[in-house]
Amino acid sequence: EAGVAQSPRYKIIEKRQSVAFWCNPISGHATLYWYQQILGQGPKLLIQFQNNGVVDDSQLPKDRFSAERLKGVDSTLKIQPAKLEDSAVYLCASSPTGGWTGELFFGEGSRLTVL
């Protein structure tokens, strides 16, 4: 079974530029998450989708961050314009529908450096 796929793995941009990250969850997983992990910290949830609907985006900085999951499968996270403090690893995770086991399946992350 293929795992959660993310791209690009690494991205370096100047502040005020824009960037987009892509995630393809495990096939059949209805729930998709984007987490932000700043160096030395634990992951922080940015947004959670159930199919193509948003369940929780309370910690998403909506003035600069946006995310979509148009067909309930893959998802894109965009940052525009980027700030220095957005330097982090952006982790995508998915979990199956129905009986919740608590296990999230994570991708390897997209590391963003903002200069």
Added chain:
Amino acid sequence: AQKVTQAQTEISVVEKEDVTLDCVYETRDTTYYLFWYKQPPSGELVFLIRRNSFDEQNEISGRYSWNFQKSTSSFNFTITASQVVDSAVYFCALRGLTGGGNKLTFGTGTQLKVEL
């Protein structure tokens, strides 16, 4: 509000030593779940174990064991006879039911280095 504290930022041990990673949590929920995840250098978080608040039975799985004590709000993780491949960052996480969905609150992680 939920909070997870991992006071140990970094631990270094020599291979074959036992090591315990500490986790203390705070929640107002009476029903909640606790987790441990491992993050190797590749960056991908890997699920290790889940415990619910009604199950205080400790568990052993191979070289791994977990000690859940509700009275002290702790969920500690022990690796017996550590190996170099155990080197990673380990995260403790909490999910309370009132939060809804699958929202996990992670601790800041403990970097474990196992040396030869």
